[in-house]
Amino acid sequence: MNARVMDxxxxxxxxxxxxRNRARAFSTRHRSITVIVGMAxxxxxxxxxxxxxxxxxxxxxxxWIDGFTIAGIYVLLALGLNxxxxxxxxxxxxxxxxxxxxxxxxxxxxxxxxxxxxxFWPMLLVGAVVAAVFGILLGAPTLxxxxxxxxxxxxxxxxxxxxxxxxxxxYTEGPNGIGGIxxxxxxxxxxxxVGNPWPFYLTMIGLITITMILVYRLQDSRLGRAWMAIRExxxxxxxxxxxxxxxxxxxxxxxxxxxxxxxxxxxxxLTLVSPNLFRFDVSFTVLAMxxxxxxxNIWGVAIGAFLVFLIQTVILKQLNxxxxxxxxxxxxxxxxxxxxxxxxxxxxxxxxxxxxxxxFPSRRRRRELHVEEDQDFAEHGDAMGAAPE
Amino acid sequence: MTAQPAASTTPVAxxxxxxxxxxxxxxxxxxxxxxxxxxxxxxxxxAGGIISIIGPNGAGKTTFFNVVAGIIDPSGGTVSxxxxxxxxxxxxxxxxxxxWVVPSAIAVLVGLLLGAGSAGEAGILVTLAxxxxxxxxxxxxxxxxxxxxxxxxARVGIIRSARPNDVVAAGVGRTFQNIRLFQNMTVLENxxxxxxxxxxxxxxxHIISSRRQAAEEAxxxxxxxxxxxLVGLRGRExxxxxxxxxxDQRRLEVARALGNDPVLLLLxxxxxxMNPRETSEMTALIARLRDDLGIAILLIEHxxxxxxxxSDRITVLDHxxxxxxxxxxxxxxxxxxIEAYLGRPAE
Numbered sequence: 001m002n003a004r005v006m007d008x009x010x011x012x013x014x015x016x017x018x019x020r021n022r023a024r025a026f027s028t029r030h031r032s033i034t035v036i037v038g039m040a041x042x043x044x045x046x047x048x049x050x051x052x053x054x055x056x057x058x059x060x061x062x063x064w065i066d067g068f069t070i071a072g073i074y075v076l077l078a079l080g081l082n083x084x085x086x087x088x089x090x091x092x093x094x095x096x097x098x099x100x101x102x103x104x105x106x107x108x109x110x111x112x113x114x115x116x117x118x119x120f121w122p123m124l125l126v127g128a129v130v131a132a133v134f135g136i137l138l139g140a141p142t143l144x145x146x147x148x149x150x151x152x153x154x155x156x157x158x159x160x161x162x163x164x165x166x167x168x169x170x171y172t173e174g175p176n177g178i179g180g181i182x183x184x185x186x187x188x189x190x191x192x193x194v195g196n197p198w199p200f201y202l203t204m205i206g207l208i209t210i211t212m213i214l215v216y217r218l219q220d221s222r223l224g225r226a227w228m229a230i231r232e233x234x235x236x237x238x239x240x241x242x243x244x245x246x247x248x249x250x251x252x253x254x255x256x257x258x259x260x261x262x263x264x265x266x267x268x269x270l271t272l273v274s275p276n277l278f279r280f281d282v283s284f285t286v287l288a289m290x291x292x293x294x295x296x297n298i299w300g301v302a303i304g305a306f307l308v309f310l311i312q313t314v315i316l317k318q319l320n321x322x323x324x325x326x327x328x329x330x331x332x333x334x335x336x337x338x339x340x341x342x343x344x345x346x347x348x349x350x351x352x353x354x355x356x357x358x359x360f361p362s363r364r365r366r367r368e369l370h371v372e373e374d375q376d377f378a379e380h381g382d383a384m385g386a387a388p389e
Numbered sequence: 390m391t392a393q394p395a396a397s398t399t400p401v402a403x404x405x406x407x408x409x410x411x412x413x414x415x416x417x418x419x420x421x422x423x424x425x426x427x428x429x430x431x432x433x434x435x436a437g438g439i440i441s442i443i444g445p446n447g448a449g450k451t452t453f454f455n456v457v458a459g460i461i462d463p464s465g466g467t468v469s470x471x472x473x474x475x476x477x478x479x480x481x482x483x484x485x486x487x488x489w490v491v492p493s494a495i496a497v498l499v500g501l502l503l504g505a506g507s508a509g510e511a512g513i514l515v516t517l518a519x520x521x522x523x524x525x526x527x528x529x530x531x532x533x534x535x536x537x538x539x540x541x542x543a544r545v546g547i548i549r550s551a552r553p554n555d556v557v558a559a560g561v562g563r564t565f566q567n568i569r570l571f572q573n574m575t576v577l578e579n580x581x582x583x584x585x586x587x588x589x590x591x592x593x594x595h596i597i598s599s600r601r602q603a604a605e606e607a608x609x610x611x612x613x614x615x616x617x618x619l620v621g622l623r624g625r626e627x628x629x630x631x632x633x634x635x636x637d638q639r640r641l642e643v644a645r646a647l648g649n650d651p652v653l654l655l656l657x658x659x660x661x662x663m664n665p666r667e668t669s670e671m672t673a674l675i676a677r678l679r680d681d682l683g684i685a686i687l688l689i690e691h692x693x694x695x696x697x698x699x700s701d702r703i704t705v706l707d708h709x710x711x712x713x714x715x716x717x718x719x720x721x722x723x724x725x726x727i728e729a730y731l732g733r734p735a736e
Contacts, residue, residue: 032598133525140528214596221595221602222581222588225574229582232571239458239565241557241586241649246533250592 031216038299039209043202058318065197071309072204073266077282078289078305079211079298080258085287086295087219088251089231091151093283094138094158098256100278101134102127102263104165107178107273120184124207124264131260132253139252143245146234158283166275177274181267193271200269207265208302211258215298218254227251281341285312288344292351294358304359312340408436409471411653411685412457412561417466417476419452426452428709429466434653434685439675441688441696443720444706445729450689451566453706454657457687458563459556470559470653475551484547485531497524558586562651564642566658566689572631576622576641579630580613583648587612613648620644620674636667643674653685654678660692668692675699697721705729 027034049055050064058064077099084092105127109118118126138157142150165172172178183191184203191199218224226247229237238244267273285308293304316336323334351358414432418425427449434440442450455461457468459476468476497520530538534552542549551559562583571579588609590602617623620640625633630641639659646654659675660668672695678684690696696703696717703720705713707729713720720726 133521136525136529137521140532143532217598218595222585222590222606223592223595225578225582226585228574228578229571229585232573233569235460235553236565236569236571237582238553239460239557239563239569240583240645241554242582243533243552243554245552249529249532 075305076262084255088227094154096278096282097161098131098259102260103267106264127264128257128260132257135253135256162275294360300360420464441700448706449709459553480548560652562646563655570630577626583645
């Protein structure tokens with residue numbers, strides 16, 4: 001490679017080095033540090049915030065932290081689906097299948113049902129690998145499909161997997177599910193399922209932090225660029241040397257492995273797996289989280305998932321209690337939890353109309369969707385050969 | 390503008406000291422239903438040559454291009470790059486699925502029998518896991534199609550044509566007639582995707598964010614900027630590709646195609662829709678690619694001034710057939726070419 005290109009350095013940006021710009025530059029250069037600092041702040045702040053007025057009246061700190069832990073499972077799922085949908089542009093409607101596979105993998109490995117007792121920590125890795133293998137198996141038949149067809153096939157897989165667990169009752173206890181799954185332990189200390197929520201909470205934070213760092217690294221790599229290229233134009237990507245088949249398969253596998261990780265954690269936290277935990281609404285909820293949070297933006301997707309889950313499980317429940325207490329005529333009879341999907345629908349439609357790039361769009365996507373208006377004119381001017389000179 | 394290249398670099402006659410032959414298309418045909426879009430076309434591209442394909446609309450130029458680039462399979466004939474046949478008519482492809490279905494089915498059966506016979510439930514699970522693992526390995530091999538796998542298949546008589554990315558790996562870059570950039574990626578990222586095969590970092594490098602990868606990426610960015618400067622897009626690295634003016638988009642596509650250091654560049658109507666100034670810039674760029682970088686070029690073009698100005702040899706297609714081949718002067722005088730373009734003269 002030639003070294004005579006040093007003069008090709010970029011022109012200095014005109015923008016003043018404001019604190020915001022400097023912070024942004026730092027965060028792009030040191031992604032991992034930024035993620036760790038951000039997650040550490042969240043870890044400390046969230047338990048403190050729930051001690052303050054409006055929140056402390058809902059429930060105690062312990063219940064809140066337990067809720068955060070469960071929300072973390074969805075954050076993990078959303079981070080994984082973001083690789084498939086947000087980065088590679090492959091619409092996957094059956095993502096809950098991999099969550100189920102990860103959960104059952106741990107249920108088989110650490111419950112009285114099978115009599116095996118493999119510890120939690122190595123199973124995190126095993127669950128991720130098993131889910132990745134199934135990601136490849138289920139991804140392989142869909143490689144030639146895209147758009148609507150891909151969505152339909154993945155939807156089918158998402159239905160098949162829980163039904164297999166439901167019907168092969170000799171091996172899975174069918175609809176009753178597998179109970180008594182052992183919680184994680186470190187040395188002699190076993191994580192308590194009730195009471196002290198901190199061990200699970202901190203484990204979850206650790207998992208999310210590691211996943212976010214890894215996803216960021218993938219996104220910034222040659223592989224991440226290939227994913228985006230496939231999202232933009234598959235044929236052109238192939239014509240530039242990207243092996244679209246293996247690249248798409250890797251997206252499926254890595255997305256699935258994140259779901260497997262979440263599954264292992266979830267079954268160990270809930271000490272129970274059953275097929276109805278993995279119905280279509282899980283796939284749909286996670287997809288809604290990715291879209292609402294801002295497809296392709298890792299922080300956005302994580303925060304989106306967190307907010308959607310909190311709204312779904314905490315706020316709606318509190319609305320019921322609130323209106324019940326205050327005795328507002330009609331509203332006190334409404335069970336808001338039942339309207340959860342109606343609210344999703346409304347929120348998604350509203351988002352698509354008002355802010356199609358999601359709550360926290362990646363900078364790239366914001367430009368995609370909003371620069372257009374200004375650029376349309378300039379582009380046409382040039383295409384007609386009316387160069388400004 | 391661009392002078393006719395010096396005689397020494399013009400491989401007019403195939404002599405003993407003629408340069409290495411990069412691409413050789415031998416009787417390439419492609420049928421779409423009842424339409425024979427390309428019929429038995431021969432073409433030879435020597436290293437460093439500029440070869441053009443011209444012909445009226447619907448003559449099969451782009452179809453021929455797509456066959457050469459591995460995007461569509463030929464219905465007959467072969468294309469070889471540097472003597473190695475890459476593009477050919479697929480044969481007995483259905484056998485390939487048996488190649489991995491049968492062994493894995495046998496593995497599952499054997500596993501079940503063994504497990505049921507002696508080892509009990511845990512045994513079944515373990516053998517099933519081994520069988521599934523084996524199946525995944527075979528499946529992934531079949532999907533990734535490494536070179537040795539293709540050789541094994543070829544030995545049993547299963548022939549598949551190369552995929553587009555295999556053609557790129559063989560040293561061929563291309564652009565598209567209707568520009569196909571990665572619209573929502575920046576100019577720099579577009580070129581970096583174009584360098585995909587030059588970069589060697591693997592999944593492990595990505596995950597541990599290795600020093601090797603960092604060094605490679607830094608090098609890649611330098612190289613990408615160099616390519617952008619070559620095509621005249623310096624200083625626009627961070628713009629989104631779709632926000633570039635039309636002519637710049639075409640030039641970006643050329644820069645992207647140069648990313649993998651091709652020895653042969655397929656340009657599909659690089660000056661279509663350009664104004665005269667942009668056209669002459671593009672022509673100069675094409676000549677520079679050959680003269681400075683030694684890249685051979687296969688060009689489809691409608692603008693006759695461009696074609697006649699820079700081509701070493703011209704192939705004329707009409708109704709999928711090669712009706713003439715020769716130097717620009719020979720082609721210009723060929724009565725069949727005149728007839729194809731202007732119609733039969735009234736008598």
